[in-house]
Amino acid sequence: MILIIKKKLKMLDFNKLLPDLIDLSSEASSSIMKIYNSDFSHINKDDGSPLTLADESSNNIIIEGLKIITPEIQTVSEETFKNNISYEESYWLIDPLDGTKEFINRNGDFSVNISFIHKRRSIFGIVQRPTDLRIWTSLDKVSQAKPEETSPLRIVMSRSHKREADTMFLKFLQDSDIDYELVEKGSSLKICALCDDEADIYPRFGPTSEWDIAAADAVLKSYGGSIFSLEDFEKLKYSKKNILNPPFIAYRNELIREAYSQKVEDYVKKLL
Secondary structure, X not given: OEEEEOOOOEEEEHXXXXXXXXXXXXXXXXXXXXXHXXXXXXXXXXXXXXXXXXHHHHHHHHHHHHHHHOOOOEEEEOOOOOOOOOOOOEEEEEEEEEOHHHHHHOOOOXXXXXXXXXXXXXXXXXXXXXXXXXXXXXXXXXXXXXXOOOOXXXXXXXXXXXXXXXXXXXXXXXXXXXXXXXXXXXXXXXHHHHHOOOXXXXXXXXXXXXXXXXXXXXXXXXXXXXXEEOOOXXXXXXXXXXXXXXXXXXXXXXXXXXXXXXXXXXXXXXXX
């Protein structure tokens, strides 16, 4: 993928950048695991979310690395974000450690996320699981096999952020005679579960921020999946004044979206 950024008179070739970006993600992952395997503590940020030395270490590594790789490109990070930020048309959006609660609970379900936003869409992404250094990218060579629908419907939901709305949605499926099984994961790895054919849909009713899912959004699109807002039923947009995402649903492929999207829309509209 090659992107020409007119304002910067710069051509970005993500295929050429990929090895350096993977090295950067892996370095950040290694720094996270050093702290993960030690006695560590955490503090709570102003919004109540936890922060560890691993968040800060990973953040510093990625930001400094991106300055070297693409010094002319803006970088927006969870750990340095300010509400009055002025977004450029194209920029890096990173979550240096998504799933800090999972990190603290030592269950392995956390990830490093590096994405590239262009004209309010996530067009490139890397997600890495530090525990085994598994990487998903939006440039992965994905088989173009015919998409299949599975039964029962496999639903991935948050391991640590369960809400009443999740329970209500599962009850709706049960009342609609839709057979399902529940898969629980943390961080952006829930979306990666769709890429790996471990789940079919990921409904998210609770709050998330743009950096939480931007990288996995780009990855999922390359695997044939998609994410839609449950407010306007359009694909997600980024660079909003409010960094929070709307409630959304992610589908593993178009066949599953076609089979269930109308049911989901009808359910959501009844709640409004």
